[in-house]
Amino acid sequence: MKAGFGEFCAACDRIRAARTDAAKRAAAEVFLSHADPATGALARALWTRGRPAPLSPAALAREACVWLGIPYDPVFKACREAVGNSAETVRLLAENLGCGGREQPDLPTVEAWLQELARCPDAKSRYVYLVSVWNRLPPREAYWFVRLTEAGGPRLGVAFEDDREAGTGVLQAVVLYTAGAEITLGVRAGEGFVPIGKTHAFPEAEAAAVRLRLKALQVDRFGPTSAYRPELVVEAEFGHLFRNTRTKAGWVLKSVRIRRILWESKPDSVADLATVEHLGRSRAHHSNQPS
Amino acid sequence: MGYGIERIGGQGIWLSGAKIALDGMRAEAEWVCVSHAHADHVPRSRRLPVHATPATAALMRARGFTGPIEAIPFGQTFGSADLRITFFPAGHILGSALTLVESEAGRLLYTGDCRTPASPTSEGFDCPSHVDELITEATFSLPIYKWKPHADLAGQIATFARESLAAGAVPVFQAYNLGKAQEIMHILAQAGVPTAIHEAGFALCGIYESFGIPLGDYRKHEPGIIDGRALITPYPPNDGDPGRYRTAYVSGWAVLEKHRAASGADALIPLSDHLDFFELLALVERLGPRLTHITHTPNPDIVRHYLAARGLESRYLA
Numbered sequence: 001m002k003a004g005f006g007e008f009c010a011a012c013d014r015i016r017a018a019r020t021d022a023a024k025r026a027a028a029e030v031f032l033s034h035a036d037p038a039t040g041a042l043a044r045a046l047w048t049r050g051r052p053a054p055l056s057p058a059a060l061a062r063e064a065c066v067w068l069g070i071p072y073d074p075v076f077k078a079c080r081e082a083v084g085n086s087a088e089t090v091r092l093l094a095e096n097l098g099c100g101g102r103e104q105p106d107l108p109t110v111e112a113w114l115q116e117l118a119r120c121p122d123a124k125s126r127y128v129y130l131v132s133v134w135n136r137l138p139p140r141e142a143y144w145f146v147r148l149t150e151a152g153g154p155r156l157g158v159a160f161e162d163d164r165e166a167g168t169g170v171l172q173a174v175v176l177y178t179a180g181a182e183i184t185l186g187v188r189a190g191e192g193f194v195p196i197g198k199t200h201a202f203p204e205a206e207a208a209a210v211r212l213r214l215k216a217l218q219v220d221r222f223g224p225t226s227a228y229r230p231e232l233v234v235e236a237e238f239g240h241l242f243r244n245t246r247t248k249a250g251w252v253l254k255s256v257r258i259r260r261i262l263w264e265s266k267p268d269s270v271a272d273l274a275t276v277e278h279l280g281r282s283r284a285h286h287s288n289q290p291s
Numbered sequence: 292m293g294y295g296i297e298r299i300g301g302q303g304i305w306l307s308g309a310k311i312a313l314d315g316m317r318a319e320a321e322w323v324c325v326s327h328a329h330a331d332h333v334p335r336s337r338r339l340p341v342h343a344t345p346a347t348a349a350l351m352r353a354r355g356f357t358g359p360i361e362a363i364p365f366g367q368t369f370g371s372a373d374l375r376i377t378f379f380p381a382g383h384i385l386g387s388a389l390t391l392v393e394s395e396a397g398r399l400l401y402t403g404d405c406r407t408p409a410s411p412t413s414e415g416f417d418c419p420s421h422v423d424e425l426i427t428e429a430t431f432s433l434p435i436y437k438w439k440p441h442a443d444l445a446g447q448i449a450t451f452a453r454e455s456l457a458a459g460a461v462p463v464f465q466a467y468n469l470g471k472a473q474e475i476m477h478i479l480a481q482a483g484v485p486t487a488i489h490e491a492g493f494a495l496c497g498i499y500e501s502f503g504i505p506l507g508d509y510r511k512h513e514p515g516i517i518d519g520r521a522l523i524t525p526y527p528p529n530d531g532d533p534g535r536y537r538t539a540y541v542s543g544w545a546v547l548e549k550h551r552a553a554s555g556a557d558a559l560i561p562l563s564d565h566l567d568f569f570e571l572l573a574l575v576e577r578l579g580p581r582l583t584h585i586t587h588t589p590n591p592d593i594v595r596h597y598l599a600a601r602g603l604e605s606r607y608l609a
């Protein structure tokens with residue numbers, strides 16, 4: 001098997017369909033096992049960070065209508081209402097109306113296209129460039145191309161432990177409490193969850209959706225503090241992991257930032273105390289190494 | 292004089308000019324026709340005798356309909372001297388019929404729910420060559436809906452069942468218990484996968500077999516008993532350990548990714564009982580009606596837009 005962009009997109013479809021972190025990782029590994037090291041590293045970077053370019057869903061929809069040869073109102077508008085977002089609507093319509101190209105570029109070529117798109121000086125040239133890509137790629141590939149330009153990447157919920165930058169760690173946690181702007185994250189401990197660290201913001205692009213979700217998950221309120229059913233899973237990046245025997249977890253995260261919301265992950269994919277313990281010990285070990 | 296088409300309760304349609312009730316009931320009706328045995332098309336009232344195909348009659352009986360039913364085979368005309376009614380196979384589920392009404396008001400066809408290419412667990416699809424007026428369902432009324440070839444979808448069903456069983460999990464097909472359930476059983480029978488079916492669907496399987504549709508090795512599902520069979524049920528199982536089940540949501544709506552999270556399913560398999568958007572347009576073109584009445588639809592405007600572009604006049608039958 002080649003590890004071209006088509007195979008990368010097929011893997012994206014499979015990762016999205018997988019329901020556990022382990023299954024998502026396994027779907028990613030199938031692709032990585034066929035890729036040369038450079039392509040593999042590129043795939044990991046695209047999955048976790050994407051190549052953000054400033055495209056707006058509204059402008060994208062407008063350009064797509066011209067390209068698909070359909071009126072925005074009533075056709076595209078009604079379709080997007082049913083589908084829920086512009087990119088997937090374009091994918092379905094392009095497939096069904098027979099639009100798009102047949103090129104099967106390799107991943108580095110697509111990376112070059114993504115960079116070229118991000119370098120476009122203004123909105124007009126960006127959309128002209130995007131349409132040229134749509135004309136070259138089949139609908140599925142064109143769809144994932146657009147998803148890779150989103151801030152924070154395609155948010156497929158696949159994480160690679162060895163992907164973290166030196167000094168920082170990453171783990172999956174759930175949102176337990178909020179109090180004003182303070183967010184308390186938790187990890188699994190037996191049947192329940194215990195607090196592991198605090199942070200102050202959700203990713204801006206997701207903030208509105210998070211507020212909505214938390215409202216549905218809220219179970220209790222005391223003063224400024226709201227408690228939630230532990231079901232909103234996030235990928236948290238942290239600077240330090242300290243031993244702290246006064247907390248239930250025995251460990252505490254510092255300099256925590258929520259990288260992204262793992263909308264499709266279940267609470268059972270959240271790190272447990274054994275993972276935290278392991279992470280804490282291995283980090284302590286690394287920091288003891290002479291540098 | 293025209294047919295005087297109007298909507299009545301539920302999914303019903305009333306032809307006041309011909310005194311025909313389709314999938315509904317009116318006290319003054321001279322003819323009541325039921326297109327197929329799905330609950331939303333079967334009239335609640337049992338006052339008047341209803342006309343339906345033999346398979347629909349049998350399925351209605353099995354689902355508890357106690358009123359009088361006249362079973363009329365496909366292609367056999369009934370009615371009066373100046374009004375002729377004929378059923379054509381609609382391809383939606385076993386027994387489902389298109390209803391053709393002919394009188395001096397013209398040839399009017401009511402689709403009920405229909406599907407072409409037909410479900411392999413129906414009597415096929417056939418329709419008259421031309422009609423003057425058409426009343427059609429448009430459940431999947433947007434160009435985002437275009438079905439994959441049936442062989443692909445059947446392959447997805449068989450593969451999902453085999454892979455789940457091989458992984459030690461119970462494959463669960465979440466599907467409606469009349470029509471979709473038996474189609475999945477038929478597909479799995481060809482793939483050599485035995486099945487267990489929810490009791491409401493189980494009660495209908497014998498009727499499918501008596502009409503010549505093989506359903507393979509199946510039994511009624513007993514909660515808690517798992518023995519290497521695929522489970523077919525409208526409700527996801529909730530007895531204890533969710534880890535032992537892998538669920539596929541089988542429906543035309545499964546085209547949309549948002550149903551992955553909403554259904555909680557491990558797989559989305561977009562096998563539908565209905566026409567896709569493009570099949571609907573093709574059917575209307577083929578029948579060439581002077582006027583098409585669009586009904587049973589979340590969104591009539593888009594179909595109307597595309598029909599107008601083909602020079603076909605239509606209206607929404609709200």
Ligand SMILES: [Zn+2]
Pocket residue numbers: 327329383404
């Ligand atoms: Zn139906």
